[in-house]
Amino acid sequence: MTDAPRDLQDLIDLMARLPGLGPRSARRAVLHLLKKRAQVMVPLARSLQAVAESARDCLTCGNLATTETCPICADPKRATGTICVVEDVADLWAMERAAGFRGRYHVLGGTLSALDAVGPEDLRIPQLMSRVDAEGVSEVILALNATVDGQTTAHYIADALEGRGVAVTSLAQGVPIGGELDYLDDGTITAALKARKAF
Amino acid sequence: MTDAPRDLQDLIDLMARLPGLGPRSARRAVLHLLKKRAQVMVPLARSLQAVAESARDCLTCGNLATTETCPICADPKRATGTICVVEDVADLWAMERAAGFRGRYHVLGGTLSALDAVGPEDLRIPQLMSRVDAEGVSEVILALNATVDGQTTAHYIADALEGRGVAVTSLAQGVPIGGELDYLDDGTITAALKARKAF
Numbered sequence: 001m002t003d004a005p006r007d008l009q010d011l012i013d014l015m016a017r018l019p020g021l022g023p024r025s026a027r028r029a030v031l032h033l034l035k036k037r038a039q040v041m042v043p044l045a046r047s048l049q050a051v052a053e054s055a056r057d058c059l060t061c062g063n064l065a066t067t068e069t070c071p072i073c074a075d076p077k078r079a080t081g082t083i084c085v086v087e088d089v090a091d092l093w094a095m096e097r098a099a100g101f102r103g104r105y106h107v108l109g110g111t112l113s114a115l116d117a118v119g120p121e122d123l124r125i126p127q128l129m130s131r132v133d134a135e136g137v138s139e140v141i142l143a144l145n146a147t148v149d150g151q152t153t154a155h156y157i158a159d160a161l162e163g164r165g166v167a168v169t170s171l172a173q174g175v176p177i178g179g180e181l182d183y184l185d186d187g188t189i190t191a192a193l194k195a196r197k198a199f
Numbered sequence: 200m201t202d203a204p205r206d207l208q209d210l211i212d213l214m215a216r217l218p219g220l221g222p223r224s225a226r227r228a229v230l231h232l233l234k235k236r237a238q239v240m241v242p243l244a245r246s247l248q249a250v251a252e253s254a255r256d257c258l259t260c261g262n263l264a265t266t267e268t269c270p271i272c273a274d275p276k277r278a279t280g281t282i283c284v285v286e287d288v289a290d291l292w293a294m295e296r297a298a299g300f301r302g303r304y305h306v307l308g309g310t311l312s313a314l315d316a317v318g319p320e321d322l323r324i325p326q327l328m329s330r331v332d333a334e335g336v337s338e339v340i341l342a343l344n345a346t347v348d349g350q351t352t353a354h355y356i357a358d359a360l361e362g363r364g365v366a367v368t369s370l371a372q373g374v375p376i377g378g379e380l381d382y383l384d385d386g387t388i389t390a391a392l393k394a395r396k397a398f
Contacts, residue, residue, distance in 0.1 A: 005265045008254060011246040017239055019231050020224040021217075029217045031289055033247070034254055034263065040216055041251045047210040048244035051229075052236050055207060064233065066204045090230055 060131070062107035062124045064089045072096075072105060079103045083131065084141040085157060087111055087150060095143060103141075106131065111149035112156055125157065132164055142170040259330070261306035261323045263288050271295075271304060278302045282330065283340040284356065286310055286349060294342060302340075305330065310348035311355055324356065331363055341369040 008030065016026035033041040057063070058070035065071070072078055082103030086092050092105050108123040120126065132140065140161055144150035158168045174192035175181070181189065207229065215225035232240040256262070257269035264270070271277055281302030285291050291304050307322040319325065331339065339360055343349035357367045373391035374380070380388060 005254075005263070005270060007246065007249055007265060008263060011243075011250045014239060014243045014246055017235075018220075018228045020220055020228060025219040027289065027292065029219060030250075031263075031287070032218050034250070036216075037251050040213060041247055044210075044213045045244050045247035045251060047206065047213055048232070048240055048247065050206055051210045051233070052240045052244060055204075055233055064204070064207060064230075066206060071204065088230070090226065093226065 057107075057109075061105050062089075062109055062127075063092055063105060077102075080135055081138045082141065083128070083135075083137050083139075084143050085128065086143050087145055087153075091143065091145070101141075108144075108153065111144070111147075111153040113149050120156065120160075123153075125160065128157070129160060129164075132161065132166055137166055139167045139169060142168065144170075146173065256306075256308075260304050261288075261308055261326075262291055262304060276301075279334055280337045281340065282327070282334075282336050282338075283342050284327065285342050286344055286352075290342065290344070300340075307343075307352065310343070310346075310352040312348050319355065319359075322352075324359065327356065328359060328363075331360065331365055336365055338366045338368060341367065343369075345372065 012023070012026045012030050015021055015029050016023045018026075021029060033044070054066040055064055056066070056068075058065040058073055059068050060073045061070060063070040063072060067074075079102055082101075083106050084095060084101055084103060085106045085108060086095065087108050087110060089107055092107055095101055095105070106124065106128050108125065108128075110118055110123055112118055112120065112123065128140075131137065140157070142154040142157060144154045154170060161168050172195065173188070174195055175184065175188065211222070211225045211229050214220055214228050215222045217225075220228060232243070253265040254263055255265070255267075257264040257272055258267050259272045260269060262269040262271060266273075278301055281300075282305050283294060283300055283302060284305045284307060285294065286307050286309060288306055291306055294300055294304070305323065305327050307324065307327075309317055309322055311317055311319065311322065327339075330336065339356070341353040341356060343353045353369060360367050371394065372387070373394055374383065374387065
């Protein structure tokens with residue numbers, strides 16, 4: 001409730017639906033945009049419209065793209081023998097920022113969930129199996145989140161890949177870089193202890 | 200850095216310029232928008248464009264409007280004898296949410312500031328003087344922020360209004376409703392003590 005004109009209020013309500021913004025910060029954002037109409041507001045409107053029209057899933061890996069094949073799948077310098085399986089595009093971006101992986105990805109689009117009735121066919125699991133058979137893949141890295149649903153999905157995929165002649169690996173679990181033991185949960189400490197290695 | 204396609208990255212960069220959003224939350228917001236393309240993303244693009252084109256300052260009071268005169272100035276039920284002076288549209292909205300004021304507003308558009316070379320002509324102070332003379336105003340309420348610049352501006356306006364036959368008042372200062380003394384700054388406690396009243 002701002003007593004603002006109708007369409008201004010509509011804009012505030014839409015902004016408030018973004019994650020990280022509430023009604024108050026949405027009001028602040030809209031006032032800020034109105035002050036920077038030419039520099040930010042109009043370009044933002046155009047950019048939203050353009051991306052809404054052009055963004056699509058890469059046919060191969062499910063990454064966000066503006067073409068049929070995403071830049072990573074189209075890059076001949078990325079090794080084809082290794083596929084890194086992630087839940088979501090945000091996870092793919094996080095992996096790319098870490099810049100330690102030079103293979104290809106496969107974005108599942110979520111995790112298996114009995115509660116929400118999400119089965120393998122609702123994710124890109126069948127496509128992953130076809131890729132493994134077709135692309136001469138030697139290793140599948142399961143980079144799924146360390147949550148219950150993420151690990152359930154990882155186990156399901158590992159089972160499905162059995163007998164296809166590919167190595168199935170997963171990200172190491174342990175103490176994060178810069179992490180302090182005192183602030184870590186018991187599960188992480190136990191996992192790090194179990195996976196201890198020669199110093 | 201997300202390794203996202205160019206126009207997706209442009210959108211993320213624009214979103215990150217909104218107050219309250221950083222690079223990480225801008226990425227999350229864009230992925231969220233792409234999941235709700237028809238429900239949120241396209242309407243948001245349209246709404247931004249529409250408001251960028253239609254929003255303007257009310258010719259009378261400086262409030263945000265989509266017409267020459269804002270809904271408050273156009274409302275015959277709002278008393279014309281009292282003008283509440285605020286710095287910004289956000290402050291006007293805050294006053295309206297409190298719903299305790301039934302007069303008209305005057306939005307200055309900022310505060311006087313020697314440092315930023317903001318003088319009376321850069322704000323809507325001359326227009327305020329004209330309104331006071333023309334509209335038969337009996338009281339001007341200075342609802343400026345309790346900051347140094349806000350109070351400097353308040354003093355300037357109070358001086359300029361002297362001899363025009365209007366009462367000049369300001370918001371009471373004191374302990375906020377629900378406030379605990381232990382958490383209040385010394386200035387507020389001193390002000391509340393000085394302005395103490397019969398219980």
